[in-house]
Amino acid sequence: DSGVTQTPKHLITATGQRVTLRCSPRSGDLSVYWYQQSLDQGLQFLIQYYNGEERAKGNILERFSAQQFPDLHSELNLSSLELGDSALYFCASSVEVWDGERNEQFFGPGTRLTVL
Amino acid sequence: LAKTTQPISMDSYEGQEVNITCSHNNIATNDYITWYQQFPSQGPRFIIQGYKTKVTNEVASLFIPADRKSSTLSLPRVSLSDTAVYYCLVGRTGGGNKLTFGTGTQLKVEL
Numbered sequence: 001d002s003g004v005t006q007t008p009k010h011l012i013t014a015t016g017q018r019v020t021l022r023c024s025p026r027s028g029d030l031s032v033y034w035y036q037q038s039l040d041q042g043l044q045f046l047i048q049y050y051n052g053e054e055r056a057k058g059n060i061l062e063r064f065s066a067q068q069f070p071d072l073h074s075e076l077n078l079s080s081l082e083l084g085d086s087a088l089y090f091c092a093s094s095v096e097v098w099d100g101e102r103n104e105q106f107f108g109p110g111t112r113l114t115v116l
Numbered sequence: 117l118a119k120t121t122q123p124i125s126m127d128s129y130e131g132q133e134v135n136i137t138c139s140h141n142n143i144a145t146n147d148y149i150t151w152y153q154q155f156p157s158q159g160p161r162f163i164i165q166g167y168k169t170k171v172t173n174e175v176a177s178l179f180i181p182a183d184r185k186s187s188t189l190s191l192p193r194v195s196l197s198d199t200a201v202y203y204c205l206v207g208r209t210g211g212g213n214k215l216t217f218g219t220g221t222q223l224k225v226e227l
Contacts, residue, residue: 002159002161004159033215035217042217042219042220043160043203043217043220044217045207045214045215045216045217048215056213056214056215057214058214058215090159090160092159092160103148103150103165103208104150104162104165105150105152105160105162106162107152107158107159107160107161108159109158109159110157110158110159
């Protein structure tokens with residue numbers, strides 16, 4: 001158990017719909033990352049928040065957005081869903097200290113999204 | 117943005133040393149190299165991280181040459197439970213930097 005929780009575990013929805021994925025980081029971690037994992041694209045970094053502020057942006061589509069709340073939990077919003085958005089979405093958290101050799105990200109169990 | 121490539125798969129026997137290489141020709145000066153292990157239907161799990169030269173911890177070693185354009189994860193004496201997908205992650209966050217996962221290497225360990 002990494003200490004990172006994600007809900008829901010599975011989500012099945014239709015094209016064109018909007019969904020929200022939720023992540024609670026480990027206690028004390030200020031940084032939250034979102035990743036998408038699909039068979040054809042592998043693990044893709046989407047976005048990172050640190051203490052409520054956007055810190056880094058990866059291959060996140062304009063239809064997707066995220067935020068981190070004052071209690072440090074984060075939500076990833078996916079809208080106008082397409083079949084190709086079907087994937088595993090992982091959240092990770094870390095203390096975000098790059099002064100050594102162990103800025104470890106702790107990954108949650110993931111949310112499996114299926115778009116029909 | 118660093119592009120990272122890895123061998124698609126590797127096979128080994130229990131007790132052998134396994135070396136998995138990641139190529140990252142476009143690594144930036146302040147990028148770190150991190151390796152993760154992933155089992156089916158689970159999130160990746162941290163193995164080791166380094167910036168240059170050699171890093172060793174209780175489960176693995178990481179070798180990074182001077183030009184930092186590649187890195188090698190070394191797993192000593194693998195066991196069946198090491199069968200998993202291994203990913204290298206290049207980058208760091210902050211200041212607009214990004215993270216790039218490698219393509220992943222499926223390691224299969226047999227008796």
